[in-house]
Amino acid sequence: MQQIHQxxxxxxxxxxxxxxxxxxxxxxxxxxxxxxxxxxxTIVVPTAAGGANDAMARTVGQAMGIxxxxxxxxxxxxxxxxxxxxEFVARAAPDGYTIMLGYIATHAMNPALQKLRYDPxxxxxxIGMVGRSATLMVANNNVPAANAKELVTYVKANPDKVNYASxxxxxxxxxxAEMFKLSTGTNMMHVPYKGSAPAVxxxxxxxxxxxxxxxxxAMPNVKNGKLKALGLAGDKRSPSMPDVPTxxxxxxxxxxxxxxYALFAPAKTPKAVxxxxxKALNQVLADPAVVKRLEEHGAEVDVMGxxxxxxxxxxxxxxxxxxxxxxxxxxx
Numbered sequence: 001m002q003q004i005h006q007x008x009x010x011x012x013x014x015x016x017x018x019x020x021x022x023x024x025x026x027x028x029x030x031x032x033x034x035x036x037x038x039x040x041x042t043i044v045v046p047t048a049a050g051g052a053n054d055a056m057a058r059t060v061g062q063a064m065g066i067x068x069x070x071x072x073x074x075x076x077x078x079x080x081x082x083x084x085x086x087e088f089v090a091r092a093a094p095d096g097y098t099i100m101l102g103y104i105a106t107h108a109m110n111p112a113l114q115k116l117r118y119d120p121x122x123x124x125x126x127i128g129m130v131g132r133s134a135t136l137m138v139a140n141n142n143v144p145a146a147n148a149k150e151l152v153t154y155v156k157a158n159p160d161k162v163n164y165a166s167x168x169x170x171x172x173x174x175x176x177a178e179m180f181k182l183s184t185g186t187n188m189m190h191v192p193y194k195g196s197a198p199a200v201x202x203x204x205x206x207x208x209x210x211x212x213x214x215x216x217x218a219m220p221n222v223k224n225g226k227l228k229a230l231g232l233a234g235d236k237r238s239p240s241m242p243d244v245p246t247x248x249x250x251x252x253x254x255x256x257x258x259x260x261y262a263l264f265a266p267a268k269t270p271k272a273v274x275x276x277x278x279k280a281l282n283q284v285l286a287d288p289a290v291v292k293r294l295e296e297h298g299a300e301v302d303v304m305g306x307x308x309x310x311x312x313x314x315x316x317x318x319x320x321x322x323x324x325x326x327x328x329x330x331x332x
Contacts, residue, residue: 036096036273037070043263044100046085047167047195048078052133052216052297054197056261057101059293060130063284064277078194081168082106083116090123094266096273099127103172103261108316110170112324114331121314125274127263128281129304129312131294133214135176135233135257137247138222140206148180148231149250151210155186163189165199165208169331172259173199175323176212176233179255180247182327190332203227214259215240215298233257240298260302262309278306 043061047053054076061072077085086106092098100106107120137148143162145151155162166174169192181188191208193199196217203211204226211218215238221227222241231247232238233255247255263281265274284290285301294301304312323329 037068040071040073042073042075042098044085044089045074045076046082046106048197049076050197051195052214053101053103060284063290064280067280067283081110081170086118089266090118092266094269096269100264102264104259105171107313108320109175112320113170113329123267124264125267125269126306126309127265127274128278129302129309130261131299131301132258132260133216133299134238135172135212135259136215136218137212137230138218138227139230140203140209141228142206143209147250148247148252151230152184152186159187162210163191163208164210165203166192167196167199168192172257173212176257178327178329183252183254192332219298274306
């Protein structure tokens with residue numbers, strides 16, 4: 001009998017020790033994350049400084065920094081149509097100190113267009129949605145067209161004179177322009193850039209003639225007269241620019257594109273950290289001063305929970321893969 005029960009007592013003792021160690025580890029981890037954040041947090045932005053992503057990251061980061069009593073540092077990693085920044089964050093330590101302002105291009109369109117070295121769903125923990133911005137069709141001031149309908153006529157009469165700029169392959173300006181070409185039967189050459197800021201700059205300078213940036217990116221340059229708005233790629237006019245008609249109003253269908261922006265952390269970031277960042281983000285987005293600042297640039301706040309955003313990104317993957325197949329889009 002003793003030979004039978006003795007090993008059992010040793011096994012129960014081992015289990016008790018293992019359980020004690022596991023509980024101690026859990027409490028230690030909980031205590032460690034309770035002090036988060038203990039150092040500056042980096043927000044990686046997948047585009048060059050000066051664009052909509054950069055401005056949004058700085059606005060939100062500054063406000064979250066005040067709330068969490070820790071500084072947020074913006075790190076612009078342009079290139080690869082957002083892939084460089086996305087890969088960097090996907091492989092960063094999952095400790096909450098490196099996060100990303102992803103958007104419709106990095107987490108939906110570009111992955112739908114081409115094979116990448118990161119998975120927009122599996123490699124990230126969603127933190128929360130930040131906002132949305134309509135897509136605005138703009139043109140250089142020397143282009144002889146006052147609206148999108150007149151531009152279609154001009155492009156058809158001058159097929160080799162109009163190039164369109166984008167923030168890179170697989171970005172919203174790229175998709176919107178290709179959808180526009182498909183809908184109108186026009187032909188414009190694609191000139192991809194490393195982010196919206198240099199693309200907008202060259203469109204203002206006349207190196208390219210047309211672009212489909214977000215309203216958040218375009219509105220300051222339209223208001224100061226450096227670009228002209230031809231039409232809004234959405235289902236309704238924007239309160240920020242009520243005099244600009246939609247493309248649909250001008251007889252151009254199937255070019256409806258709302259650009260979204262959200263915060264993401266590397267996969268396996270502790271749930272407690274993600275929830276803390278989500279709570280801080282949502283508090284910031286409820287601040288009238290932050291809301292006003294984003295709205296002044298043409299963006300609308302859109303709050304989502306962690307799991308809601310995860311489901312949304314998965315649905316966006318399906319949606320834009322269907323668009324790529326239907327429009328036969330390819331990376332240039």
